[in-house]
Amino acid sequence: xxxxxxxxxxxxxxxxxxxxxxxxxxxxxxxxxxxxxxxxxxxxxxxxxxxxxxxxxxxxxxxxxxxxxxxxxxxxxxxxxxxxxxxxxxxxxxxxxxxxxxxxxxxxxxxxxxxxxxxxxxxxxxxxxxxxxxxxxxxxxxxxxxxxxxxxxxxxxxxxxxxxxxxxxxxxxxxxxxxxxxxxxxxxxxxxxxxxxxxxxxxxxxxxxxxxxxxxxxxxxxxxxxxxxxxxxxxxxxxxxxxxxxxxxxxxxxxxxxxxxxxxxxxxxxxxxxxxxxxxxxxxxxxxxxx
Amino acid sequence: xxxxxxxxxxxxxxxxxxxxxxxxxxxxxxxxxxxxxxxxxxxxxxxxxxxxxxxxxxxxxxxxxxxxxxxxxxxxxxxxxxxxxxxxxxxxxxxxxxxxxxxxxxxxxxxxxxxxxxxxxxxxxxxxxxxxxxxxxxxxxxxxxxxxxxxxxxxxxxxxxxxxxxxxxxxxxxxxxxxxxxxxxxxxxxxxxxxxxxxxxxxxxxxxxxxxxxxxxxxxxxxxxxxxxxxxxxxxxxxxxxxxxxxxxxxxxxxxxxxxxxxxxxxxxxxxxxxxxxxxxxxxxxxxxx
Amino acid sequence: xxxxxxxxxxxxxxxxxxxxxxxxxxxxxxxxxxxxxxxxxxxxxxxxxxxxxxxxxxxxxxxxxxxxxxxxxxxxxxxxxxxxxxxxxxxxxxxxxxxxxxxxxxxxxxxxxxxxxxxxxxxxxxxxxxxxxxxxxxxxxxxxxxxxxxxxxxxxxxxxxxxxxxxxxxxxxxxxxxxxxxxxxxxxxxxxxxxxxxxxxxxxxxxxxxxxxxxxxxxxxxxxxxxxxxxxxxxxxxxxxxxxxxxxxxxxxxxxxxxxxxxxxxxxxxxxxxxxxxxxxxxxxxxxxxxxxxxxxxxxxxxxxxxx
Numbered sequence: 108x109x110x111x112x113x114x115x116x117x118x119x120x121x122x123x124x125x126x127x128x129x130x131x132x133x134x135x136x137x138x139x140x141x142x143x144x145x146x147x148x149x150x151x152x153x154x155x156x157x158x159x160x161x162x163x164x165x166x167x168x169x170x171x172x173x174x175x176x177x178x179x180x181x182x183x184x185x186x187x188x189x190x191x192x193x194x195x196x197x198x199x200x201x202x203x204x205x206x207x208x209x210x211x212x213x214x215x216x217x218x219x220x221x222x223x224x225x226x227x228x229x230x231x232x233x234x235x236x237x238x239x240x241x242x243x244x245x246x247x248x249x250x251x252x253x254x255x256x257x258x259x260x261x262x263x264x265x266x267x268x269x270x271x272x273x274x275x276x277x278x279x280x281x282x283x284x285x286x287x288x289x290x291x292x293x294x295x296x297x298x299x300x301x302x303x304x305x306x307x308x309x310x311x312x313x314x315x316x317x318x319x320x321x322x323x324x325x326x327x328x329x330x331x332x333x334x335x336x337x338x339x340x341x342x343x344x345x346x347x348x349x350x351x352x353x354x355x356x357x358x359x360x361x362x363x364x365x366x367x368x369x370x371x372x373x374x375x376x377x378x379x380x381x382x383x384x385x386x387x388x389x390x391x392x393x394x395x396x397x398x
Numbered sequence: 399x400x401x402x403x404x405x406x407x408x409x410x411x412x413x414x415x416x417x418x419x420x421x422x423x424x425x426x427x428x429x430x431x432x433x434x435x436x437x438x439x440x441x442x443x444x445x446x447x448x449x450x451x452x453x454x455x456x457x458x459x460x461x462x463x464x465x466x467x468x469x470x471x472x473x474x475x476x477x478x479x480x481x482x483x484x485x486x487x488x489x490x491x492x493x494x495x496x497x498x499x500x501x502x503x504x505x506x507x508x509x510x511x512x513x514x515x516x517x518x519x520x521x522x523x524x525x526x527x528x529x530x531x532x533x534x535x536x537x538x539x540x541x542x543x544x545x546x547x548x549x550x551x552x553x554x555x556x557x558x559x560x561x562x563x564x565x566x567x568x569x570x571x572x573x574x575x576x577x578x579x580x581x582x583x584x585x586x587x588x589x590x591x592x593x594x595x596x597x598x599x600x601x602x603x604x605x606x607x608x609x610x611x612x613x614x615x616x617x618x619x620x621x622x623x624x625x626x627x628x629x630x631x632x633x634x635x636x637x638x639x640x641x642x643x644x645x646x647x648x649x650x651x652x653x654x655x656x657x658x659x660x661x662x663x664x665x666x667x668x669x670x671x672x673x674x675x676x677x678x679x680x681x682x683x684x685x686x687x688x
Numbered sequence: 689x690x691x692x693x694x695x696x697x698x699x700x701x702x703x704x705x706x707x708x709x710x711x712x713x714x715x716x717x718x719x720x721x722x723x724x725x726x727x728x729x730x731x732x733x734x735x736x737x738x739x740x741x742x743x744x745x746x747x748x749x750x751x752x753x754x755x756x757x758x759x760x761x762x763x764x765x766x767x768x769x770x771x772x773x774x775x776x777x778x779x780x781x782x783x784x785x786x787x788x789x790x791x792x793x794x795x796x797x798x799x800x801x802x803x804x805x806x807x808x809x810x811x812x813x814x815x816x817x818x819x820x821x822x823x824x825x826x827x828x829x830x831x832x833x834x835x836x837x838x839x840x841x842x843x844x845x846x847x848x849x850x851x852x853x854x855x856x857x858x859x860x861x862x863x864x865x866x867x868x869x870x871x872x873x874x875x876x877x878x879x880x881x882x883x884x885x886x887x888x889x890x891x892x893x894x895x896x897x898x899x900x901x902x903x904x905x906x907x908x909x910x911x912x913x914x915x916x917x918x919x920x921x922x923x924x925x926x927x928x929x930x931x932x933x934x935x936x937x938x939x940x941x942x943x944x945x946x947x948x949x950x951x952x953x954x955x956x957x958x959x960x961x962x963x964x965x966x967x968x969x970x971x972x973x974x975x976x977x978x979x980x981x982x983x984x985x986x987x988x989x990x991x992x993x994x995x996x
Contacts, residue, residue: 125890126888126889126890129890129893129894130800130889130890132792133792133793133795133796133800134796135789135792136788136789136790136791136792136793136796136860137792137793137796137797137809137813139789139857139860140789140793140813140816140857140860140861140864141809141812141813143816143857144812144815144816144819146827146831147819147823147824147827147831150827150830150831151823151826151827197720198720198723201716201717201720201721202717202720202721202723202724204717205714205717205718205720205721206721209714209717209718210721211488212488213488220721220724220725223724223725223728224724225985226728226978226981226982226985227724227727227728229911229914229915229977229981229984230731230918230974230977230978231915231917231918231919231920231945231973231974231977232918232920233918233920233945233948233949233970233973234731234735234918234970234973234974235731236948236952237731237734237735237948237966237967237970238727238730238731238734238735240734240952240966241730241733241734241735241737241738241967242730242734262723262727265723265724265727266724269724280525282521282523282525283525283527283528284486285483285486285521285525286521286525286526286527286585286588287527287537287541288483288486288510288514289481289483289514289518289519289521289589290514290518290537290538290541290542290588290589290592291511291512291514291515291538291541291542291592292511292537292538292541293511293541293707293710294710295709295710295713296541300537300541301527305528319818320818323818323819323820323821323822324820325820325821325822325920325921326821326920326921326924326945326949329949329952329953330948330949330952351820351822351921354822354823354826355822355825355921355924355925358822358825358826358829358925359925366826366830369826370826373820373822373823373826376820376823377819377820377823380818380820384818498701501701503701505701507702508701508702509701509702509707511707512700512701512702513701
């Protein structure tokens with residue numbers, strides 16, 4: 108052993124420097140991401156936290172930053188959230204059930220369906236806004252209303268919900284289905300009584316995560332006509348705005364004080380998203396069936 | 399030739415001997431014993447390649463019939479034909495016929511649900527639903543719309559499966575909390591709750607420890623008085639212990655060297671294990687190959 | 689035990705009545721599945737109908753090669769190159785950030801980190817992906833730009849670089865996550881074999897694992913670039929509102945997406961040529977991202993095939 112220590116150590120020394128440098132680069136990459144996250148959150152929270160008060164939460168926007176609030180926007184975001192969940196979950200889960208349990212995978216139209224969903228998941232969100240502008244606002248004559256915004260956000264996150272629901276359904280072992288079929292259950296009975304109940308935690312988690320993405324979107328709403336100055340509470344078929352859009356508008360105002368209001372709005376938005384994501388993760392950890 | 403092992407001579411076995419007449423080639427022929435299934439030249443292929451070729455035999459009522467043979471010989475494929483479970487596999491095709499009480503099981507208009515109502519199955523790995531014990535057993539009656547006292551059905555099924563004493567007081571607890579052997583008996587109870595005529599068992603004890611295995615085998619003895627049982631097993635001694643009739647399957651190589659399963663010999667268990675007619679059977683049961 | 693009553697000699701194997709309920713259910717489910725098809729058709733129609741109308745008024749050649757974009761002027765010019773150039777500039781710098789550092793983070797998570805560290809770091813990195821883009825835009829405008837100015841970079845209030853840097857960070861988890869998936873699909877045996885020959889972690893990571901996972905890694909790059917191309921709010925807030933064909937990231941530029949976002953907010957007469965420009969640019973954007981996504985999906989499938 109002592110015959111070659113010098114040579115061994117020498118080689119290690121050369122490799123060691125580049126190894127250390129490399130390791131450093133990797134750590135730096137990680138630090139870049141996490142550091143920026145910390146800086147960003149600090150920036151927003153420090154600037155905006157003090158401004159999260161009754162004014163922000165309960166007052167409408169105003170030309171005077173001191174009394175400018177975001178109430179209509181917050182309400183609209185909540186309404187949008189409820190509508191999006193009510194629309195995406197049934198349609199998304201139904202699509203997933205069709206693809207996983209009913210569709211014959213050899214048929215060309217079913218494979219096309221799958222490819223189509225994968226592509227839709229990657230279309231930029233602003234294109235969904237264009238879709239809304241063309242069809243809902245002009246085509247269907249809905250106009251620039253909250254319902255149109257809800258439809259567009261639904262279509263935007265639908266592929267994500269479908270993919271998450273498929274994962275949840277696929278995780279249910281085939282042996283459960285076999286046993287149910289062997290007892291004489293029909294396909295729908297197997298799906299409704301065994302597969303869906305077992306897949307529900309995964310589906311719920313995926314849907315909530317998709318929802319939190321929808322609530323942070325701005326661009327499609329801009330194109331569907333979310334106005335940036337709305338002072339009354341939103342209704343389904345009236346002019347509307349949403350929290351991200353309101354924040355955007357406050358950022359664009361020249362007065363510095365509005366940047367503070369914008370930051371406060373961002374704090375509220377981040378808190379909402381944080382709550383949603385935490386619920387999703389809690390659901391997943393608590394109810395995940397261990398097969 | 400080996401003595402038949404501790405096969406208890408039950409009444410049904412002795413009368414089978416007497417009842418089953420043999421045709422002039424010594425094969426058991428259709429006799430006073432009721433025939434439940436008549437299989438005529440059955441073949442199964444998956445996506446074109448044959449898994450099972452030209453099987454013909456009869457399954458008798460209130461008997462335990464065992465399918466034995468090396469792995470890959472198509473026993474599981476065969477048993478799944480009886481309750482339309484092969485239909486769940488895309489690309490599976492059936493040639494030939496299975497008659498169930500003289501009705502073509504694969505005839506036009508036959509509803510798999512009706513078939514499975516009468517012909518139940520227990521699987522190799524216990525697969526209880528992730529629900530309570532009660533809900534597991536009650537699932538079949540519920541989906542089939544069986545009227546009447548559900549609690550009574552559940553209790554009766556659990557009693558028949560020799561599980562009532564152990565779980566009767568905690569029917570609401572999760573089925574997944576039971577031991578492997580208990581779970582398998584639960585799966586049997588679940589199958590019995592539907593009141594089938596036939597119970598198919600695909601290697602029901604292969605995932606269990608020896609004590610649990612013995613309990614399952616005892617159960618088969620008890621159940622055959624009321625049900626017709628068909629069991630696939632890779633364990634020859636198990637077949638010798640529980641089965642009245644035994645069918646030995648093997649693998650045959652075709653012209654293009656594809657492997658498919660064939661039925662080699664089908665007879666009373668005692669005969670298969672003591673005086674098999676076919677050399678391949680003899681080689682298998684004496685352990686010369688496996 | 690008395691034998692049970694036997695089934696009748698001729699069991700009824702046909703269903704009592706046809707189960708039409710099952711067919712109805714299948715129909716309803718298929719209808720829901722059709723929504724996604726309708727969405728795609730809708731997108732194509734919504735984009736390409738106005739775009740085709742637009743190209744009847746403006747020649748495609750002028751559109752694709754013109755270097756002046758003054759769509760809202762009284763004598764409009766419709767050369768899309770400044771917008772495409774703006775997108776290109778921002779995406780280029782964003783990629784210069786997210787590709788190497790995303791891959792670096794992925795290598796660290798895959799090859800260097802203990803499982804407990806990974807369990808903490810990976811979700812934390814994912815948080816970056818979940819922050820709304822409007823917040824990122826604000827961050828770029830109010831923090832990164834002044835920071836760059838303090839450090840001496842001579843950037844304007846609106847500039848491509850801040851937006852690009854922030855976008856790169858936002859996309860870092862995308863690259864990291866997908867690359868890490870690709871790397872963890874590489875079988876352990878390959879690494880063990882190399883270690884057994886005396887390789888260092890650096891060598892194993894760069895010479896064994898990364899090449900083995902390369903198609904998944906490139907797929908992640910392509911996906912990130914595709915997302916960068918389609919991203920709107922960061923550039924709308926921080927990169928500028930004047931079309932500007934340049935390669936200098938310190939200047940302000942307007943990307944395709946920013947143009948669409950800004951114009952939609954303004955008072956553009958529906959049906960006018962200026963209004964149709966939104967859709968023409970949108971169609972261009974859609975085609976670009978679609979091509980990139982198809983490439984990414986093909987690459988992802990290839991890396992999955994190799995090891996599964």
